[in-house]
Amino acid sequence: MTIRFRLGLIINPLAGLGGSVALKGSDGVADEALARGAKPKSHLRMQQALEVILPYRDRIEIITASGSMGESLAKEMGFGVRVVHRVGEETEATDTQAVVKVLLEETLDLLLFAGGDGTARDIYEVAGDDLPVLGVPAGVKIHSGVYGITPHASGTVVKMLLDGELVSLMNADVMDIDETAFRQGIVKARRFGEMLVPAEPRYIQSVKMGGVEVDELVLLDIAAEVLDTMEDELYIMGSGTTVAAVMDELQLDNTLLGVDLVRDRELVASDLSAAQLLEQTLDQPVKLVITLIGGQGHILGRGNQQLSSELIKRVTKENIIILATKTKLKALEGRPLIVDSGDPELDRALCGYYRVITGFHDHVMYQVANPDLL
Structure with a gap:
């Protein structure tokens, strides 16, 4: 009997909307970003990650939420999908947290999510360090150390796990900044806690070093x-x-x-x-x-x-x-x-x-x- 890799999947459809239209974030400004012509890209970022593991799709069960939060993309790509939470056409942070609550009961091998620092915070507030996670960078702000350096890199780490490579887990910081201050040119980063991520330094980013050059x-x-x-x-x-x-x-x-x-x-x-x-x-x-x-x-x-x-x-x-x-x-x-x-x-x-x-x-x-x- 083949044991299938149980991959939790969450896509924040609003992640990164504010970046291309110079809003320097998406928290609380998604409607304005869309009005300025921003196009959702987080599903494309997740697609780039999942393409790396397409050859393994018969060995993977994707457990996710309905529609744009995971189901649609995973099915389009031919993965086996089980939907454990239903969401409406318009999603918000509470939907991410609701999905995580359900996924905590599923004994996942890994939770793969696409978003930015706000998404990482939403997941951390529910899951803490109770399950291994890996972020696909799709937001404007990526200060947290729980993301791959690129979407392809995130997919590569999942591939390593599927190949049975010895990938350790480490605690990585969940960081976020005050977006209101950020839009005024002020960076106020704060550490919220830690989540477990695969310890693969070639592909997982370090926490951003802040501060102004003193020299x-x-x-x-x-x-x-x-x-x-x-x-x-x-x-x-x-x-x-x-x-x-x-x-x-x-x-x-x-x-x-x-x-x-x-x-x-x-x-x-x-x-x-x-x-x-x-x-x-x-x-x-x-x-x-x-x-x-x-x-x-x-x-x-x-x-x-x-x-x-x-x-x-x-x-x-x-x-x-x-x-x-x-x-x-x-x-x-x-x-x-x-x-x-x-x-x-x-x-x-x-x-x-x-x-x-x-x-x-x-x-x-x-x-x-x-x-x-x-």
């Missing part, structure tokens, strides 16, 4: 190098304190947690959505200035979902400018930088070595290489 001289040197090489064309200025140092040197207003446009060292537009960026960069050369998230190494797909895969293709790999202090790079302990654009083929194409600006006339070669794509 202002290094940031000034980095900013000086960017200004020294700036040409008279359009620049997309990403989020983060390192890019903010460049904007300060240009004496331009900066959206710390958003994306701005600069041309000829003058501010063109501030805090742009994905659609606005595509409109403003149409049919003209453009460069992208970004930095990495400390501790995680992500340069795309964390807190800057306004940088859509379509936009990145327009920019091209050669016009991506990465800024980072050597302290941040050393803190990665040799781990590569990560791209999570939502398009696995694009992510694969973006892999390679980049000249990272680390000071004035100071660069290091550093690899972008999602380990799950190699």
